[in-house]
Amino acid sequence: MNIVLASAEVFPFAKAGGLADVSGYLPKEWAKAGHSAIVIMPKYGHIDSQKYKLEPLNITISVPIGSWVEYAQLWRAVLPGSSVPVYFLESADYFDRHGIYGDPDGFHDNDRRFIFFSRAIFETLRALDFRPDVVLSNDYHTAFAMAFLKIHYRRDEYFAHTAGVQAIHNMAFQGIYGAEHLLYLAQIGLDQFYPLSWFEFRGAVNMLKVGILFADKVTTVSPRYAMEIRYTDQGHGLQDVLNEKSADLVGILNGVDYQVWNPETDPLIYANYTAESLENKQTNKLEFLRRSKVPESELYSDMPLIGMISRLTDQKGIDLVQEIIEHLLNSYPLRFALLGSGAANYEDFFRHLSQKYYPRSLIKIGYDEEISHKIEAAADIFLMPSRFEPCGLNQMYSLKYGTVPLVRATGGLADTVQEFDPTTLQGNGFVFDNPNPHELEAALRRAIAAYYDKALWKRIIQNGMQADNSSTRSAENYIKVFEWALAKIR
Numbered sequence: 001m002n003i004v005l006a007s008a009e010v011f012p013f014a015k016a017g018g019l020a021d022v023s024g025y026l027p028k029e030w031a032k033a034g035h036s037a038i039v040i041m042p043k044y045g046h047i048d049s050q051k052y053k054l055e056p057l058n059i060t061i062s063v064p065i066g067s068w069v070e071y072a073q074l075w076r077a078v079l080p081g082s083s084v085p086v087y088f089l090e091s092a093d094y095f096d097r098h099g100i101y102g103d104p105d106g107f108h109d110n111d112r113r114f115i116f117f118s119r120a121i122f123e124t125l126r127a128l129d130f131r132p133d134v135v136l137s138n139d140y141h142t143a144f145a146m147a148f149l150k151i152h153y154r155r156d157e158y159f160a161h162t163a164g165v166q167a168i169h170n171m172a173f174q175g176i177y178g179a180e181h182l183l184y185l186a187q188i189g190l191d192q193f194y195p196l197s198w199f200e201f202r203g204a205v206n207m208l209k210v211g212i213l214f215a216d217k218v219t220t221v222s223p224r225y226a227m228e229i230r231y232t233d234q235g236h237g238l239q240d241v242l243n244e245k246s247a248d249l250v251g252i253l254n255g256v257d258y259q260v261w262n263p264e265t266d267p268l269i270y271a272n273y274t275a276e277s278l279e280n281k282q283t284n285k286l287e288f289l290r291r292s293k294v295p296e297s298e299l300y301s302d303m304p305l306i307g308m309i310s311r312l313t314d315q316k317g318i319d320l321v322q323e324i325i326e327h328l329l330n331s332y333p334l335r336f337a338l339l340g341s342g343a344a345n346y347e348d349f350f351r352h353l354s355q356k357y358y359p360r361s362l363i364k365i366g367y368d369e370e371i372s373h374k375i376e377a378a379a380d381i382f383l384m385p386s387r388f389e390p391c392g393l394n395q396m397y398s399l400k401y402g403t404v405p406l407v408r409a410t411g412g413l414a415d416t417v418q419e420f421d422p423t424t425l426q427g428n429g430f431v432f433d434n435p436n437p438h439e440l441e442a443a444l445r446r447a448i449a450a451y452y453d454k455a456l457w458k459r460i461i462q463n464g465m466q467a468d469n470s471s472t473r474s475a476e477n478y479i480k481v482f483e484w485a486l487a488k489i490r
C-alpha cells in the first residue's frame with residue numbers, strides 16, 4: 001500500500017507533544033511491514049537541517065490559494081532508524097520561523113499556514129510522482145486535506161482511487177477561524193456539491209469538523225476516547241458530528257516505539273536494565289538524584305521518587321497537583337521530579353515550589369528530550385492525573401521502564417493502566433476516577449504503601465514491564481482501517 005502521513009509534528013524533527021511520536025513511528029512500522037510510506041511536513045525554521053541531513057530537492061511546487069498561486073520548495077531527509085523518506089515544505093512566508101504553532105497564543109496566520117500545508121500535500125505527491133492509496137491527516141492542521149481530496153483532487157485520475165483518513169489526537173484543538181477569509185483561501189464556493197454546513201461551526205469554520213466529515217474513515221487514539229468524544233463533553237461541541245460519523249469512527253490505541261523507549265537499550269539513561277536487572281533502575285534513580293544536587297547524606301533515604309513529564313496545561317490536571325503538592329510534600333516521605341513547560345502561572349508555581357522544597361522537589365521548566373528519558377528511568381511512580389487524555393504516551397513509557405503509573409481513569413489512561421489488586425496480584429498501576437485532590441491523594445497513599453512492600457512492588461513493576469504496547473500493533477490496526485477506507489471508495 002502507498003501511504004502518505006501528513007503531520008505538523010514529526011519526531012525527531014519537530015515535536016510539541018505525542019503527535020510527533022506517533023507521526024514518527026507509524027511510517028516506520030508500515031515500511032517494516034512492506035508498505036511504501038512517506039511523510040510530508042513543514043520545514044520549520046528551528047529544525048536542525050544539519051543534524052538530520054535535510055537535502056534540497058530542487059523541486060518547486062505550486063499551491064493554489066485564493067485566486068492566486070503560492071510556492072514551496074521541497075527538501076528531503078529520512079526518518080532515523082529507517083529508510084522512510086520525509087519531505088519538507090519550505091516556505092519563507094509560512095514556516096521559516098521558530099516554533100510549530102506559535103504557542104501560547106498561536107501565530108496570527110495559522111489558518112493560512114495550515115490551508116497552505118493541506119493543499120501542498122497533493123501538489124507534493126504529484127511532483128514526486130507518488131500515487132497514494134491513502135492520505136492520513138493528523139489533527140486539524142491537515143484536516144482540510146480531506147476536503148481538498150474530495151472536492152478537487154479525486155476528480156483528477158491521479159488521485160481518483162486515493163482514500164482519506166483523518167486521525168484525531170485531541171478534540172480540544174479544532175482550528176476554528178473566520179469563515180469568509182478561510183473559505184476564500186481554500187477556494188470553497190457556494191457552487192460546490194458539498195453543503196456549507198460541513199464547514200460551518202458556530203458562525204466560523206471548524207477545520208477538524210471538515211476533516212471528520214470529508215474523511216472516508218476517522219480514527220482516534222484510544223477506544224475509550226472514541227466513546228468519550230461521542231457521548232461526553234470531551235467532544236468539545238462536535239459530539240453530534242462524531243455520532244453522525246460513528247460507523248466510520250475507530251479508536252486505535254497509540255503505541256510505543258521500543259527503538260526509542262526501551263530501558264534495555266536507551267542510550268540516554270545512566271544504566272540499562274530489564275525486569276531481571278532492576279537494581280540498575282535503582283542506579284538511575286541514585287544518579288538522577290545526585291546530578292540534581294541532592295546532598296550525598298540524603299541520597300540513600302528510601303522514599304519514592306514521583307516523576308512527571310508534561311505540557312503544563314489544564315488538560316494534564318496540573319491544577320490538581322498544584323492544589324495538593326505542598327500538602328503531600330509535608331505529609332509523606334516522597335520526592336517529586338517534574339519536567340514541563342506551558343502556562344506561565346504553572347511554570348511560576350513550580351519554580352517557587354522548587355525553591356521552597358528543594359531537594360525533595362526537583363523541578364526543570366523547559367523542554368528536554370534527554371531529561372525526559374532520565375526521569376522515566378529514575379522515578380518509582382509516574383504521575384498523570386489528566387482531566388482528559390486522548391491516549392497519553394508517558395504512562396506507556398513508564399510501564400516499559402518499570403515506573404508505576406498513577407493516573408486518572410480517562411481516555412487512553414483508562415485503556416492502559418489497571419489498579420493493582422493485592423489479592424489477585426493483577427494490575428499495573430494506581431487509578432482514581434474523579435478529578436479532585438482527595439481522590440488523587442488516596443491513590444497516592446495506596447501507591448506509597450505498596451512501595452514499601454518490596455515484594456509486592458516488584459510484582460507491580462513486572463506486571464507493567466510485561467505489557468506489550470508496541471507501535472507495531474498500533475500500526476497494523478491503521479492498515480485495517482486503510483483497507484476499509486479503500487473498500488468504501490471502490
Ligand code: ADP
Nearest residue numbers: 017018310311339340366367368372392393394
Ligand atoms: P500530549 O501529546 O498531550 O502532550 P502524550 O503523553 O501523548 O501527551 O505525549 C507527550 C510527549 O511529549 C511524550 O513523548 C513526552 O515525553 C513529551 N514531553 C512532554 N513534555 C516534555 C518536556 N517538557 N520535555 C521533554 N519531553 C516532553
Ligand code: GLC
Nearest residue numbers: 018019169221389390391392
Ligand atoms: C495528543 C493527546 C495525547 C495523545 C497524543 C498522541 O496530544 O493529548 O493524549 O497521546 O496526542 O496521539
